[in-house]
Amino acid sequence: MKIPIKQIFREFYLLNNRLSLVEKVIYGLVSIALVRAVYLTIINLSNKIIIYVLANYQMIFAIFFGILAILIFGLGFYLYISRIKHKANSLDESSIDDDINETHNIYTKGGNYTENLNGDQIEIYGDVININQDFSEIAKEICELITELKNQGHSEEDAKTEIATKLAEEAYKKPKVRKKLFMWKKSFSTNTKETNDETEVAKEVVTSATAYSHTSSKDFTEVVSGYYHKLDELLQARKWKEADLETAKIIYVISHKELPESSPYRTYLKNYFGSEYIKVLPRKDLNNIKKLWLKYSNGKFGFSVQKRIWKCLGGGSDTTYNSPEIQKKFGDEVGWRQEGDWVYYSDLLYWRTAPSGHLPICLMLKSGKSERCNIDFEILEVIVGRI
Incomplete structure (x- = not known):
């Protein structure tokens, strides 16, 4: 409960009016003595602290800077560990090779680089395709799927549409697959029109895959695909x-x-x-x-x-x-x-x-x-x- 300051002073004023002159003098002297005692105590204590500090300033500074050094070292160590963890996590996100499904550390004597080589896979009509392999392999597997669907009675266009639809579904569910899909489109498609539609991009990728088997472009296989x-x-x-x-x-x-x-x-x-x-x-x-x-x-x-x-x-x-x-x-x-x-x-x-x-x-x-x-x-x- 908060008591107003004005009320406190009012109560003190009323109490003071009830006292006789002698009582007022006595209480005044006691108050002065009390204030003086508190003042002298503070002065004496301050003098003792100053004298102690002057006599032991080297030890006090040593303790102060020691504590400060420990705090700085602790903060630096924490930031260093955090940086290492951040770099390790960022490297773990990269994958290069399809045939090595384990984590490796590549050491160059003093230094080392952590890499995650696990691939990403999608499944289309029972055929598992690794999206990180060379596009020539992906194109080959897409063509084989088209041939298989044609053998089941589908026309070539229907087979391409079916595969493109499945590919778009995988891209919609998996961000990495979607990123790869749009990258293939940008690299291989002759259509430069920008689009965010997974199905449209998937159709272009399937078309590029079927056309790939008839091309020998080095840029198609060696420069921007695969590794x-x-x-x-x-x-x-x-x-x-x-x-x-x-x-x-x-x-x-x-x-x-x-x-x-x-x-x-x-x-x-x-x-x-x-x-x-x-x-x-x-x-x-x-x-x-x-x-x-x-x-x-x-x-x-x-x-x-x-x-x-x-x-x-x-x-x-x-x-x-x-x-x-x-x-x-x-x-x-x-x-x-x-x-x-x-x-x-x-x-x-x-x-x-x-x-x-x-x-x-x-x-x-x-x-x-x-x-x-x-x-x-x-x-x-x-x-x-x-x-």
Whole structure:
């Protein structure tokens, strides 16, 4: 219950009027004595605190800054763990290969990159189709379904409509399937009209799939389909950092299948990345990656740009002739070194204003993400010798 201040003063005034003069004097003296005692107590206590602080200020400052340091360290550690979890979660969302249905860590000695390689599947009339595989395989399966429906008495147009309807239903239920469907339409269809209708887009994809069996366009199979869908999307969106990591993943997955059975990278070094992967990487895949980086960076990034700079500085494709001086000059030229030292991973420039040849770099790193960049130049030398 809240008592008004005016009421308190009124009650005190009435009480004071009832007292005699002697009582008023006594109460006045007692009040003055009480106020003086409180005042002296506060002054004495303040003096003692000041004297104690002056005598022990070093210890007090040490305790204060110690507590402050612990709080700052705790906050920094919390932010660091949160960042690691965020990156791990973002990497887990990507899938590259259809044949490897498990989670891998790709280690480049000091650093490691987590990737999720699980594919997405749709079912059309009992046929399970992996949407992450090369479009040539998807086109083949769609054509086989059309043939099967025709054998059951459907006309070709009815068969295409049936499959397109089922494909649209899957796209409506699954966001990833819908995204893939619209990407195929954009990549392969000659119809440039924008639409958000799943059924209409599905019909165009089915039409493109049937036409695909009669074309030999390299761009149709090698550049924007299969392994390169995700990389194409990232580079087109100017997401250079994600594209850099995706490049390392693609090379790891493709090359791992090409390694000989006797290779140590298939046994006890299975998840470690080195120049051996570049040596067995099919030349067409290396060139496809090179073309995509050149295309979307307007000739600023990519392996061929790095090769030109490397050769201009006197570098070759043999470690015998590549001195530390050439490596340092190359690092200075592409922005991997600044002020006479290699930059930290966090200082890499993932934007268009970066120096020519600055990207890609992830597949050449053999250092952790909290360390200065340590480049595996043997990987660069193999790339230079193969493109």
